[in-house]
Amino acid sequence: MDERVRIFIDKLSKELESIPADEAAEALNYYTEYLADAEEAGKDLEQVINSLGSPEKIVLHLKAEASMKKAQKNPGLRNFTAVLGNILKVATAPFAFIIIACFAIISFAVVAVFFAASAALLVSAVVAAAALIYEAFMIPVAYLSERIATSGLALFTGSLLFTAAYGMYVLAGLSVRLSLLMAGRIVRRPSAAAAPLPEDTLSGGHGHNGSFPGKRRRIRASRVFGAAALLSAAGLLIFALTGMPVKLFTIFNSMKPQDIAVRTASFKPEEVNKITVLTAHSHIVLKRSNGSEIKVTYEQPDWLDYDLKAKDGVLSFVEKSNGRLPLFRLVTMHESVTEVTVSLPGSFSPGAIELESTGGFIYTGGLAENINIKTYTGSIFIASKKAGDQINIKAATGSGVITLNGTPAGSPSQEGMRYSLDTNAKKTVNATTSRGSVSITAD
Amino acid sequence: MDAQMKKGLLDVCVLYTLKKEDAYGYKLTQEITGLIETSESALYPVLRRLEAQGLLDTYSAEHSGRLRRYYRITAEGIARLNEYIEEMRELKKVLDTIIGGEHNG
Numbered sequence: 001m002d003e004r005v006r007i008f009i010d011k012l013s014k015e016l017e018s019i020p021a022d023e024a025a026e027a028l029n030y031y032t033e034y035l036a037d038a039e040e041a042g043k044d045l046e047q048v049i050n051s052l053g054s055p056e057k058i059v060l061h062l063k064a065e066a067s068m069k070k071a072q073k074n075p076g077l078r079n080f081t082a083v084l085g086n087i088l089k090v091a092t093a094p095f096a097f098i099i100i101a102c103f104a105i106i107s108f109a110v111v112a113v114f115f116a117a118s119a120a121l122l123v124s125a126v127v128a129a130a131a132l133i134y135e136a137f138m139i140p141v142a143y144l145s146e147r148i149a150t151s152g153l154a155l156f157t158g159s160l161l162f163t164a165a166y167g168m169y170v171l172a173g174l175s176v177r178l179s180l181l182m183a184g185r186i187v188r189r190p191s192a193a194a195a196p197l198p199e200d201t202l203s204g205g206h207g208h209n210g211s212f213p214g215k216r217r218r219i220r221a222s223r224v225f226g227a228a229a230l231l232s233a234a235g236l237l238i239f240a241l242t243g244m245p246v247k248l249f250t251i252f253n254s255m256k257p258q259d260i261a262v263r264t265a266s267f268k269p270e271e272v273n274k275i276t277v278l279t280a281h282s283h284i285v286l287k288r289s290n291g292s293e294i295k296v297t298y299e300q301p302d303w304l305d306y307d308l309k310a311k312d313g314v315l316s317f318v319e320k321s322n323g324r325l326p327l328f329r330l331v332t333m334h335e336s337v338t339e340v341t342v343s344l345p346g347s348f349s350p351g352a353i354e355l356e357s358t359g360g361f362i363y364t365g366g367l368a369e370n371i372n373i374k375t376y377t378g379s380i381f382i383a384s385k386k387a388g389d390q391i392n393i394k395a396a397t398g399s400g401v402i403t404l405n406g407t408p409a410g411s412p413s414q415e416g417m418r419y420s421l422d423t424n425a426k427k428t429v430n431a432t433t434s435r436g437s438v439s440i441t442a443d
Numbered sequence: 444m445d446a447q448m449k450k451g452l453l454d455v456c457v458l459y460t461l462k463k464e465d466a467y468g469y470k471l472t473q474e475i476t477g478l479i480e481t482s483e484s485a486l487y488p489v490l491r492r493l494e495a496q497g498l499l500d501t502y503s504a505e506h507s508g509r510l511r512r513y514y515r516i517t518a519e520g521i522a523r524l525n526e527y528i529e530e531m532r533e534l535k536k537v538l539d540t541i542i543g544g545e546h547n548g
Contacts, residue, residue: 026491027487029512030468030487030490030512031487033467033468033469033509033511033512034468034469034472036509037467037468037469037470037511038469040507041469048483051482051483051484052483052484053482053483053484057484058484058487061484061488062487062488065488065491065492069495
């Protein structure tokens, strides 16, 4: 073999180490044979080798082609990034490099955003479905309809989010393909390696070997979409048929629920020196009455349970879930329009009163007592209408507002708004809410 | 010649040359460079791709003590070539009108 040919082939085989072995062997064979035939034809080998170009350049193009083929078959982010890297290397002129770099950055950004959105939606689908299925299994078997409703909701939410995720995935694949068309134009410039992209790249394949299976993929995509939509619709139907949406609609539109059971109980004032009321999202109303006993009235909706007792001088009312509503913590952020009313006899003054609710509103009126009020999202209403009930008022809200007789009051602090009314009275009403508002009416 | 135009033509030239006669890499390159101006290393990726698309296939034959790889057009390749030729014919009609118009004006 001629010395120059040997050097060229050695260099080429070294360069070819970075591409798949079978491709490398093919290429090496071709060029070895080519040079042998050229020699046999009596050509000036120096000139032939020069006209072939440098081995680096030859391999760069083969690499770009190979990576594009790979990305066409499997349009993932990694394969696509490899293509962009390879076409950047193919660029030689500085101006072309800038244009190709712009193209690479933009198309990478588009593709990456679609892939990221797809991944995020997929995670949300899994998390949402898993959370709702967990909720469904936490509902007691006695409430079968709610269990089914929650499972339906899981199916609906999960498949809807999955559909969105798959849609993003399809868009990502599509943008990879469109970018590959552009990439193909860059790599296969006639001066370097002239040839058009296969015509079927866009039209979805005419069944040639080696063209990527666009048509088959599209059919599969529409099947996935169809199945997901069907599942989602089935889930929604199951959810709707159980009647749970009506209940949730009632709660989230602050409508009085149906099927309320009214519970009442009375306690002797002399046996009580502390009152604590804790609700999930029923309103708490504390007021004076003409009676001689402490009277508790509770409007109980069918998704809540309660515990009412007087023990060791403490009268306590606790409202809790009976397990019937899924996502109970979320639901209790919104008030239920049911009330627990505590009426105190005119002269009765307990040592301490604590009222707390997650989402329910708390109303106190005409009471000169030490009262601690706390809510998360529920609002607090304090009325001191009688001339006699002089009280100090301390109010604080994280993200709500404080109003005094309808006009904003208080001063901003680090944690939100703060208001303090000091009348030198002995009793203080202390109202704290994270996200609700405090309305004070006083005359 | 315009770069875009040349791209499509290289495929056609390869298919056309192989339709006349099977050829090995070096010979094919010689014939193509006679038809269309292109760099000599440009042909290999084209051949690989046309082969992958099933438009041509290869076989080996012995030649003076070594194996030589020959390229041969397939039925599918001939069909594709005829499609190209049909397209070119249409293009030619348009070109004739344009060029003819220029001569008259």
